Amino acid sequence: MKVTIKDVAALAGVSPSTVSRVILENPKISQETVDRVKKAIEQLNYHPNLMAKSLVSQSTSTVGIIIPGPTEQAFSNVFFNEVIRGIVDYTSKHNYDVIVTSANTLVELQKQVVNLVRGGKVDGLVVLSNRFFDSIVQFLTDQNFPFVIIGNSDESSHFTIDNDNVTASYDVTMHLINQGHTSIGFIGGPRSIVMSTDRFLGYSKALEESGIAIRPELLFEYSMYSDTNYHEIPLVMSLSNHPTAFVTISDDIAFGIIQKLKELGKKVPEDIAVVSFNNTIISQISSPQITSMEIGIYQLGYASIFTLLRILRGEEPSDRRIIIPHRLMVRESSISK
Amino acid sequence: MKVTIKDVAALAGVSPSTVSRVILENPKISQETVDRVKKAIEQLNYHPNLMAKSLVSQSTSTVGIIIPGPTEQAFSNVFFNEVIRGIVDYTSKHNYDVIVTSANTLVELQKQVVNLVRGGKVDGLVVLSNRFFDSIVQFLTDQNFPFVIIGNSDESSHFTIDNDNVTASYDVTMHLINQGHTSIGFIGGPRSIVMSTDRFLGYSKALEESGIAIRPELLFEYSMYSDTNYHEIPLVMSLSNHPTAFVTISDDIAFGIIQKLKELGKKVPEDIAVVSFNNTIISQISSPQITSMEIGIYQLGYASIFTLLRILRGEEPSDRRIIIPHRLMVRESSISK
DNA sequence: TATTTTTCTGCAAACGTTTGCATTAAATCT
DNA sequence: AGATTTAATGCAAACGTTTGCAGAAAAATA
Numbered sequence: 157m158k159v160t161i162k163d164v165a166a167l168a169g170v171s172p173s174t175v176s177r178v179i180l181e182n183p184k185i186s187q188e189t190v191d192r193v194k195k196a197i198e199q200l201n202y203h204p205n206l207m208a209k210s211l212v213s214q215s216t217s218t219v220g221i222i223i224p225g226p227t228e229q230a231f232s233n234v235f236f237n238e239v240i241r242g243i244v245d246y247t248s249k250h251n252y253d254v255i256v257t258s259a260n261t262l263v264e265l266q267k268q269v270v271n272l273v274r275g276g277k278v279d280g281l282v283v284l285s286n287r288f289f290d291s292i293v294q295f296l297t298d299q300n301f302p303f304v305i306i307g308n309s310d311e312s313s314h315f316t317i318d319n320d321n322v323t324a325s326y327d328v329t330m331h332l333i334n335q336g337h338t339s340i341g342f343i344g345g346p347r348s349i350v351m352s353t354d355r356f357l358g359y360s361k362a363l364e365e366s367g368i369a370i371r372p373e374l375l376f377e378y379s380m381y382s383d384t385n386y387h388e389i390p391l392v393m394s395l396s397n398h399p400t401a402f403v404t405i406s407d408d409i410a411f412g413i414i415q416k417l418k419e420l421g422k423k424v425p426e427d428i429a430v431v432s433f434n435n436t437i438i439s440q441i442s443s444p445q446i447t448s449m450e451i452g453i454y455q456l457g458y459a460s461i462f463t464l465l466r467i468l469r470g471e472e473p474s475d476r477r478i479i480i481p482h483r484l485m486v487r488e489s490s491i492s493k
Numbered sequence: 494m495k496v497t498i499k500d501v502a503a504l505a506g507v508s509p510s511t512v513s514r515v516i517l518e519n520p521k522i523s524q525e526t527v528d529r530v531k532k533a534i535e536q537l538n539y540h541p542n543l544m545a546k547s548l549v550s551q552s553t554s555t556v557g558i559i560i561p562g563p564t565e566q567a568f569s570n571v572f573f574n575e576v577i578r579g580i581v582d583y584t585s586k587h588n589y590d591v592i593v594t595s596a597n598t599l600v601e602l603q604k605q606v607v608n609l610v611r612g613g614k615v616d617g618l619v620v621l622s623n624r625f626f627d628s629i630v631q632f633l634t635d636q637n638f639p640f641v642i643i644g645n646s647d648e649s650s651h652f653t654i655d656n657d658n659v660t661a662s663y664d665v666t667m668h669l670i671n672q673g674h675t676s677i678g679f680i681g682g683p684r685s686i687v688m689s690t691d692r693f694l695g696y697s698k699a700l701e702e703s704g705i706a707i708r709p710e711l712l713f714e715y716s717m718y719s720d721t722n723y724h725e726i727p728l729v730m731s732l733s734n735h736p737t738a739f740v741t742i743s744d745d746i747a748f749g750i751i752q753k754l755k756e757l758g759k760k761v762p763e764d765i766a767v768v769s770f771n772n773t774i775i776s777q778i779s780s781p782q783i784t785s786m787e788i789g790i791y792q793l794g795y796a797s798i799f800t801l802l803r804i805l806r807g808e809e810p811s812d813r814r815i816i817i818p819h820r821l822m823v824r825e826s827s828i829s830k
Numbered sequence: 831t832a833t834t835t836t837t838c839t840g841c842a843a844a845c846g847t848t849t850g851c852a853t854t855a856a857a858t859c860t
Numbered sequence: 861a862g863a864t865t866t867a868a869t870g871c872a873a874a875c876g877t878t879t880g881c882a883g884a885a886a887a888a889t890a
Contacts, residue, residue, distance in 0.1 A: 208876035545846035
């Protein structure tokens with residue numbers, strides 16, 4: 157038998173509204189009544205029904221995280237996990253619940269988002285950026301629904317938490333150039349990932365500023381679906397002016413490249429330097445350890461939910477764009493002897 | 494202006510109950526009316542309010558995952574991530590949402606669980622096992638609330654998804670013994686983790702059956718808080734009858750040990766063999782690659798939610814205990830030359 | 831003491847659905 | 861044709877809260 161606010165009211169000899177006010181700590185209830193009601197609550201072991209509460213208060217104390225499908229997932233698994241950790245750590249201290257949403261296709265995901273938003277199941281959303289999410293972001297904007305984006309967004313009117321990927325990539329490329337490298341390859345990801353194109357931009361910028369021409373034959377696109385990812389590496393390494401260094405956009409890719417180079421009898425970093433992004437456990441465990449750009453993934457999550465909850469409280473942050481700083485972790489894979 | 498079921502009813506010229514029945518695909522509504530209502534829904538872009546729906550139907554289409562605090566988290570991060578992935582993959586195909594819950598202390602976590610359950614925010618729970626969760630499990634049992642446990646449970650009446658950790662550990666230890674090792678160390682985790690004690694049991698069993706005495710000085714307990722985790726390794730390695738192999742309960746630990754052994758000038762596997770559990774990316778990336786027990790983490794998650802949803806549908810699975818099979822992935826770290 | 835203000839509590843509507851029961855019209859049977 | 865069954869819909873209560881408004885009692889003021 158479920159115990160409701162009415163049962164408590166009956167036992168305490170007051171009206172349901174009074175009980176409600178006691179629970180919500182409305183100050184205009186006399187201490188005497190408060191005590192009596194609290195005793196009744198205790199006695200009946202009453203707990204408020206959150207659905208009823210949400211229904212009338214039109215808020216849920218719940219936020220959602222929208223995570224791209226398997227394509228990007230597999231692409232950098234660790235990334236999403238860290239973000240989620242950052243978010244859950246914060247919400248658990250602030251009495252919010254988190255619904256984690258993902259799907260195999262954009263259509264499915266979109267359906268889920270609509271359901272959460274229009275169904276009133278969440279108060280706000282953290283959207284993990286992805287170019288294909290435009291439709292989702294557009295929907296949220298149309299609905300005037302509170303949300304923040306982790307990653308890049310064209311619209312400056314959106315709340316976004318991001319790295320300065322261009323500069324970060326510029327920095328890591330410069331690190332190589334400063335070591336005397338002039339023949340530097342770039343291994344990016346699918347075009348759909350804005351982060352990847354940004355990092356390509358930084359790479360290009362560094363080369364240009366240093367008077368090094370960009371050589372198209374040194375640019376590669378990694379795809380999780382392809383078996384032939386490192387297929388062209390032997391070819392390019394057989395050139396007379398083959399690259400002496402690679403910038404890759406993630407530790408996973410860097411690790412793969414290093415394995416491939418080993419197969420070819422090349423030594424890292426003696427023959428070829430390799431650098432990457434994310435500073436995940438892979439970069440630390442690999443041997444040689446990989447020089448990697450720390451981008452504060454956990455902070456991305458933490459800052460995003462921090463911002464979202466502020467918005468929900470009605471405190472519009474002045475800055476619509478938060479940049480999480482980066483820091484290069486120099487390790488063995490890029491140290492020229 | 495929110496559009497409700499009443500607005501739809503008005504436009505379609507029917508009562509709200511009829512609209513509701515159309516949405517729920519109640520068969521006793523005439524095709525004609527169905528069409529008219531659907532058109533109205535379309536026209537008004539109506540979407541049902543899930544809180545109201547939950548309130549009256551007393552169900553939420555939401556399940557929760559309870560994850561241990563930072564202690565165990567850091568202990569095997571990858572584990573929880575994979576489990577979550579397995580769960581979300583399944584729920585997203587079955588129109589359920591997932592609330593992920595964690596907290597820093599048991600008290601906080603318990604409070605959150607009570608809130609979810611008593612507040613009626615979730616229909617069921619997946620509980621990631623932990624000895625300290627007894628109080629939570631006890632609470633759920635008392636409440637007669639639907640839940641499944643991932644990991645060990647004493648109570649055979651609970652629905653659990655687990656590995657046969659004893660046998661798995663027996664198997665991996667036997668793998669070492671079969672290679673001629675007789676002096677084998679064991680590196681476990683905190684006592685609070687049942688999985689760890691189970692694995693110790695399997696280790697012991699293998700030694701005993703093989704007529705090898707257990708030497709207490711070869712047993713270690715890894716703790717995430719200690720700086721001195723690998724402190725005693727040099728000491729034990731300086732014994733004349735030092736271990737020629739280590740069984741560790743996770744890839745992270747195995748990796749740490751290998752680093753420490755390298756520092757001591759020992760070679761893996763030539764001087765010392767090392768094996769571990771979980772078959773995470775670490776075991777594959779480490780060099781030497783680590784022989785590790787694949788335990789089907791993703792499947793643990795998948796099977797757990799599969800079971801939970803069956804329970805919620807009223808289909809009690811006949812087996813209250815599901816064992817996910819294990820498989821040893823033999824790699825470099827245990828191959829004796 | 832009569833009047834006004836303040837403090838505390840209750841009434842009842844509202845939130846947006848679902849569903850058992852009653853009702854009406856149509857269809858089937860005798 | 862009248863009686864009975866069947867099919868389709870509506871009525872109204874229920875789910876368990878919150879909250880604006882009103883009212884009563886107590887306190888403060890004149």
